[in-house]
Amino acid sequence: MPLGAKHIGAKIHNIEMRPGQGGKLVRAPRTHPTILKEPSSAGCLVKLPSHVQKWIDSKCRATIGSVSKWAKFRKSAQEALQGRAKPVVGPPAQGSGSAMNPIDHPHGGG
Numbered sequence: 001m002p003l004g005a006k007h008i009g010a011k012i013h014n015i016e017m018r019p020g021q022g023g024k025l026v027r028a029p030r031t032h033p034t035i036l037k038e039p040s041s042a043g044c045l046v047k048l049p050s051h052v053q054k055w056i057d058s059k060c061r062a063t064i065g066s067v068s069k070w071a072k073f074r075k076s077a078q079e080a081l082q083g084r085a086k087p088v089v090g091p092p093a094q095g096s097g098s099a100m101n102p103i104d105h106p107h108g109g110g
Helices: 076-081
Strands: 023-025 044-047 053-056
Touching: none
Parallel strands: none
Antiparallel strands: 044 053
8 A cells, every 4th residue: 555545653564665666664573663744745754663754755655564573483393394494414314413424424523
């Protein structure tokens, strides 16, 4: 939605700097700027998470709401169930890389 169509005090994220350019500002999790003034010919006054107030063109688009926070996993099994790869040091039969010979693994020897 364009900034001009949003109400004052709306929490937004993924804001364009120029119309049609694509979202550039405020894309990190748990951050959200707020619209401070109604749209005018100069644009909308937006307060960024860094407490800087910036005029942005009212034709620029933004997404309502904030990016959700990233979940922290308690154990590696939860991470594997979410489809993320678990880091592997060496082949499972040989153990960790530091326990291997230099010929078998880059971390081996010593």
